[in-house]
Amino acid sequence: MYKIAVIPGDGIGPEVVKEGLKVLEAVSSQVGIEYEKRVYDLSAERYLKTGEVMSDSVMNELKQVDAIYLGAVGDPRVKPGILEREILLRLRFELDQYVNLRPVVLYDKRFCPLKEKSEEDIDFVVVRENTEGLYCGTGGFLRKGTKEEVAVQESINTYKGVERVVRFAFEYARKRNKKKKVTLCGKTNVLTYAFDLWERVFSQVSSEFPDVQTDYAHVDAVCMWMVKNPEWFDVIVTDNMFGDIITDLGAMLQGGMGIAAGANLNPQGVSMFEPIGGSAPKYTGKNVINPLAAISALGMMLDFLGEKVAAKRVEEAVRKVVREKLKSLSAGKMGYTTSEVGNLVVEYLLKDEKV
Ligand code: IPM
Ligand code: MG
Numbered sequence: 001m002y003k004i005a006v007i008p009g010d011g012i013g014p015e016v017v018k019e020g021l022k023v024l025e026a027v028s029s030q031v032g033i034e035y036e037k038r039v040y041d042l043s044a045e046r047y048l049k050t051g052e053v054m055s056d057s058v059m060n061e062l063k064q065v066d067a068i069y070l071g072a073v074g075d076p077r078v079k080p081g082i083l084e085r086e087i088l089l090r091l092r093f094e095l096d097q098y099v100n101l102r103p104v105v106l107y108d109k110r111f112c113p114l115k116e117k118s119e120e121d122i123d124f125v126v127v128r129e130n131t132e133g134l135y136c137g138t139g140g141f142l143r144k145g146t147k148e149e150v151a152v153q154e155s156i157n158t159y160k161g162v163e164r165v166v167r168f169a170f171e172y173a174r175k176r177n178k179k180k181k182v183t184l185c186g187k188t189n190v191l192t193y194a195f196d197l198w199e200r201v202f203s204q205v206s207s208e209f210p211d212v213q214t215d216y217a218h219v220d221a222v223c224m225w226m227v228k229n230p231e232w233f234d235v236i237v238t239d240n241m242f243g244d245i246i247t248d249l250g251a252m253l254q255g256g257m258g259i260a261a262g263a264n265l266n267p268q269g270v271s272m273f274e275p276i277g278g279s280a281p282k283y284t285g286k287n288v289i290n291p292l293a294a295i296s297a298l299g300m301m302l303d304f305l306g307e308k309v310a311a312k313r314v315e316e317a318v319r320k321v322v323r324e325k326l327k328s329l330s331a332g333k334m335g336y337t338t339s340e341v342g343n344l345v346v347e348y349l350l351k352d353e354k355v
Helices: 013-031 044-050 056-062 082-094 159-176 194-206 219-228 240-254 292-304 308-324 338-351
Strands: 002-009 035-039 067-072 099-105 123-129 139-142 150-153 181-186 213-218 235-238 261-265 271-275
Touching: 002 013, 013 035, 013 067, 013 292, 013 308, 013 338, 044 082, 056 082, 067 082, 067 292, 099 159, 099 240, 123 159, 123 240, 159 181, 159 194, 159 235, 181 194, 181 219, 181 240, 194 213, 213 219, 219 235, 219 240, 235 240, 261 292, 271 292, 292 308, 292 338, 308 338
Parallel strands: 002 035, 002 067, 067 271, 123 235, 181 213, 181 235
Antiparallel strands: 099 123, 099 261, 139 150, 261 271
């Protein structure tokens, strides 16, 4: 019996999570998975009402579950940074989810913005470091509000933090068994301390994986290659900030934020699964947002729980809905509402006979 914590969160979060849970219910009864879910109302709404973002006791409860399923965090009524830091980043950090795994997969070339690229060209994963770098929140102000102001924001990179995420990337490339190639995405020509450490660790770890090819590109060049030759990539490993940026670009190659899923992983602890698109406030409550990213994130959750058959089935159903039904992957243009897309995935799951 799995214990699943559900955090619908803000904006369109609740709408897409609802569709994900529909799919979880369908696939679970189909392949015989038992779970118990508990919903946590961590959100802007709750913060505005109570002044509290997340209590320590909730944080402790979340340390005891098997997985967390998250919708979205962020609301225009709350100053940027509060909810992000005290919900999303707090969970990533305190649960030590040191890998942010973000697949970039094109299910249907109709939705790729790149000319002359198709499904076989866009199939790689970004392994984003998820607990360090510029996201640590280290820094401060001097003489704030004056013309002599100084603002410092530091990037923290530790041997332990870099080593474990780089090792994960190599192991993942081996397990994926596709091109078996890991590309380090950095900026060794400017960030001469941080990426010096990354480069040394990368080369050390790579020596234990003689069957995996290595490559290096600066982050700006990675952006260029992602557009020009995405077929060169298999696994990209990078720091927190660069990973954040290149995965939005990656989402566009897949057809948009509506299809891009991600997993915040602690392979030894509690992991959290989320669509990477954010709360999209302007679409809230309209039943027009694409729930497939959230449904794919649910598929990743099943995979990491070890429910490989269920995970595969969800991925196949999503792929079929994209290829056979949708007119577009974008909000309001799919040809279906949010809940209809969820129903379609369930329909495809149920008619796929090979259980
Ligand atoms: C993401 C988001 C978050 C991040 C924000 C909401 C803090 O952009 O998951 O990519 O920067 O990590
Ligand atoms: Mg982001």
